[in-house]
Amino acid sequence: MRRTGDDGRQLMLQLHNSGDQRALETFIAMDETPGTQRALVRASREDPDVSKQDLSEALQRYDSLETPEQKREMREVWRATGDKSVEATATMDQDALNDLMAIDIDSAVRAEIASKYTELDASQQRQLTAFVEENGHSGARVASAVDSDRLDNLLTADCGLSAPSIGRLPLGVSQYRRVQVPDTPTLSSRSSCAGTRLLETVAADGDISGSELNGLLARLGDSQVKPFANSVVESENPRAYLKDLNPGAVKRLAAEADEGVFRKTARTYDKYNRYKDNYETNKPSDLAEIYGEVLLQRRLGDDYRVISQAQVEFKGTSRSTEIDHLIIKDGEVIGFAETKDSKTADVGKQITKNKQFIDQYEVKKMKYPGSSETINAKLSTETINEGHVYTIGDGNKYDLQSLSVETMDVLYRGFSDN
Known part of the structure; x- marks a missing residue:
């Protein structure tokens, strides 16, 4: 006492x-x-x-x-x-x-x-x-x-x-x-809980602190914590993904109406990191093209190969064009796709232009983006299958639904080196 x-x-x-x-x-x-x-x-x-x-x-x-x-x-x-x-x-x-x-x-x-x-x-x-x-x-x-x-x-x-x-x-x-x-x-x-695995990811990485993780989680609603955790731990490199995320980007993503926005963002980030040295990533629309490849590959399966931002040169003319996505199977380009944003008035204009070039001119060579390396595949009007010609964008008028323009902007600001 x-x-x-x-x-x-x-x-x-x-x-x-x-x-x-x-x-x-x-x-x-x-x-x-x-x-x-x-x-x-x-x-x-x-x-x-x-x-x-x-x-x-x-x-x-x-x-x-x-x-x-x-x-x-x-x-x-x-x-x-x-x-x-x-x-x-x-x-x-x-x-x-x-x-x-x-x-x-x-x-x-x-x-x-x-x-x-x-x-x-x-x-x-x-x-x-x-x-x-x-x-x-x-x-x-x-x-x-x-x-x-x-x-x-x-x-x-x-x-x-x-x-x-x-x-x-x-x-x-x-x-x-x-x-x-x-x-x-x-x-x-x-x-197997995504939340615990997210904590483990931070605990195993000395560059990410618990307070930094808490700052990211603070931008989420209660129902968004688990989808966010799933998107992180299912990404190819969870530690790198967390390091590149910032609270502002998470807050903007959390404001999206799309329930799958976190998983889609993580997949785009994986693709971006895998190919950022090869593809142009100078503006948000470049990241949209990378995500378009994610969508196409998921739609088509492993029997097909998708190459984005392909440079196509034609014989008999100095004209060339960039095709957002070539779809290749068994050594032939059997289709292609164009990624546009919701502000595009005529979504089929670039598709029509590509077909006209391929029909009018013989293809001289196709090159990987930002490289002189040649894409070894045949491209002609005979190889193209109309069933594999797609438009990709944010809206019902597109064949494949992409992320919103706002989300692409978040990705660009949150993950690009610019």
């Missing part, structure tokens, strides 16, 4: 009057760690969300831990974060609590992450603990930097954890196990 004053006396009386002698005895027995006693009293006095039942249950859970090491870690957590961690440890799933106190991480890091458990259900708590087990200090710091509501969205219940949920264990029942975590985090195969 000398250490904690009237507030400490009130807490002990309330524990006594509630009949919870075990919790009272546990609190009094902490006389060798007065900082912990003061933290518990402070939580009781200052936070209306921390009830006497929370304190009672937190103390019983503390008492049920099997080893002195676990109890020491729990005291450190309480001392460091007070009311936040008291509420968390009182309501935490028993398995998650046991594992959290057993993970081999610094006490300060454990204290940072403990307060995140309050808003999570039992399944999410176990998932967060599994993530920290797999990714160590870096993982804990990433998760602690993400706001609780966004972390809640990332940690979903249907994430395919290898261990099934068994619910909260009764007080006094412990399944303590010591878990060693790696000093260097690695991408885990334990979870």
Whole structure:
């Protein structure tokens, strides 16, 4: 009582009057760690969300831990974060609590992450603990930097954890196990959840911080977090993709009405990175052509080859033309496509122009974009199949629906080197 004053006396009386002698005895027995006693009293006095039942249950859970090491870690957590961690440890799933106190991480890091458990259900708590087990200090710091509501969205219940949920264990029942975590985090195969994999991506990359990830997530609505996470982890290079994203680009993408905008953006980014040294990317419409190739290749399948921004020269004339997309199969150009924006008045004009050139002149050579390398394929009116002539753009008047002009502008500003 000398250490904690009237507030400490009130807490002990309330524990006594509630009949919870075990919790009272546990609190009094902490006389060798007065900082912990003061933290518990402070939580009781200052936070209306921390009830006497929370304190009672937190103390019983503390008492049920099997080893002195676990109890020491729990005291450190309480001392460091007070009311936040008291509420968390009182309501935490028993398995998650046991594992959290057993993970081999610094006490300060454990204290940072403990307060995140309050808003999570039992399944999410176990998932967060599994993530920290797999990714160590870096993982804990990433998760602690993400706001609780966004972390809640990332940690979903249907994430395919290898261990099934068994619910909260009764007080006094412990399944303590010591878990060693790696000093260097690695991408885990334990979870198939896109949200967890997104956290793992950031934890494994020292160039991306948890606060930077939180800044991107802050631009999204609750229902957009999971599609965004899916788009990142399914991209060819998630770390590079995250590094190139900026909050402004994410905010503009989030404003799009298209539910698939994040996945489409990631695929365009992959194509852009794969071919940016070969294709022109001097303006948003150039990125639209790259995405047109994505659409065509998906439509046609692997038996066809699509080459974009092809330069076609003709015999008997100095005239040449650029065809946005050549469609090649078995050594012949069997079709082509043109990508236009929604402002184009006559979407078939360029198609007609291409056909006229091919019909009027014999093809001399076709070259890859920005290169003198020749495309080895035959192109003539005989090889063209009208069923493989397409227009691509943003609107119902096109054969294939592309991304909006606004989204292409976001891609250009967010990912191009210009």
